[in-house]
Amino acid sequence: MKKLFPLIITLLLFSCGSKTEQEIVNVNQQVKVFTTMGEFVIELSNKTPKHRDNFIQLVEKGAYDSIAFHRAIPKFIVQAGDMFSRMSPEEELELIKNEHTLPAEIDTSLFHKKGSLSMARIANIDLRSSGTHFTVQIGSVxxxxxxxxxxxxxxxxxxxxxxxxxxxxxxxxxxxxxxxxxxxxxxxxxxxxxxxxxxxxxxxxxxxxxxxxxxxxxxxxxEGGNAFLDQLYTVFGEVIQGMDVVEKISQVAVDEKDWPLEDVRILTMELIEK
Structure with missing residues (x-):
């Protein structure tokens, strides 16, 4: 019995300090975004699994590395994910032909509050999302x-x-x-x-x-947000740290198409270990 006692204690400590597979699945994935103007952290929703998994795959592939924010509008949004911002005209044409979209995952509990993360889209009656373009909502009260x-x-x-x-x-x-x-x-x-x-x-x-x-x-x-977008675009996460960086990006000088005059780029994104 004396030999078993230390082993029992060790097992108890291990079980108390570790997460089960189910607990890990239930934890929302967080992503750290490094930009030329600072860092912010987003948390992806498990209520939108297709959008969540798509975003995770893009981060793992480095798809957003060096991508520019191509829309910056105070009291509205910042937007990134335009792969054209680092491509040649030939590559752009190929991407347009093959760009993937995602089925809408509109959940009434997820809304376009300040700091929320949603996918942009082109006009379509099924409300399918772009496969890469995402926006962070700023909005107003x-x-x-x-x-x-x-x-x-x-x-x-x-x-x-x-x-x-x-x-x-x-x-x-x-x-x-x-x-x-x-x-x-x-x-x-x-x-x-x-x-x-x-x-x-x-x-x-x-x-x-x-x-x-x-x-x-x-x-x-x-707190504010962009309520007029609700039920029309898929919200799939939110900024949980560094919203001040997002707002700072939204306030840079832009051209007539809301593209920053001086590039603001995503350096890289990293998945935060669960």
Whole structure:
């Protein structure tokens, strides 16, 4: 018994100080972002596994290393992930042809509060995300009046997408998709179709009106964010350290396309061990 006692103590200490596989899975992955203007840490949500895993794979491959922030807008967002910012024209064309997208993972508990991380996207009724472009929300403090207006705007866009995906509207959908192609955007047709659809009385059968949850309203009214993007883009994480660095990046001088006049680059990203 005397020989077994030290072994039992050792096993107990080991079991108390280590995490089980399930505990490790449940811990949200954190990523440290090193930029030319400082560092910040983001935490990825386990509620959006496809976006989480895609981002982790990009970090592991070094895909974001040396990428520039190509949009910097005070009280709105900073955006990065444009692989063109380090490519030749030939490489850009190849990437456009093969760029992957992700299925939407829109969760009502994840919203565009200040510091949240979401994927950008091009116009598409399935709300599929870009495979690489991400934004960090900054936004501003919002009033109830603004939030009420954003709620209506969100539902107008949701109603449009819902109506277009109804089987009996396939011909209209085809026209809409054709008019929203990259490099072929036809604003006149898009506006006409949108106005015609939204002028139809009542909501389509099965359409559920979205209401901004009260606790999210309170956050927007005190801390701020970009509520008008909710339910239209996938939020998949948030900044948990270094938000001051993000805000500093958003305030640099930019050109007419919101691209910083002096490059602000991601040096590298590192996964923080769980």
């Amino acid at each position: 919002l009033s109830d009046s603004l939030l009420n207006g954003y709620e209506k705007s969100i539902n107008r866009k949701r109603k449009l997408n819902y109506w277009l995906k109804m089987e009996q509207n396939q011909k209209v959908l085809n026209r809409y998709v054709e008019a929203t192609q990259i490099g072929n955007w036809n604003n006149e047709i898009v506006s006409h179709l949108t106005d015609s659809i939204l002028s139809i009385e009542g909501d389509p059968e099965g359409f559920n009106y979205y209401t901004i949850p009260q606790h999210q309203r309170e956050f927007y009214k005190t």
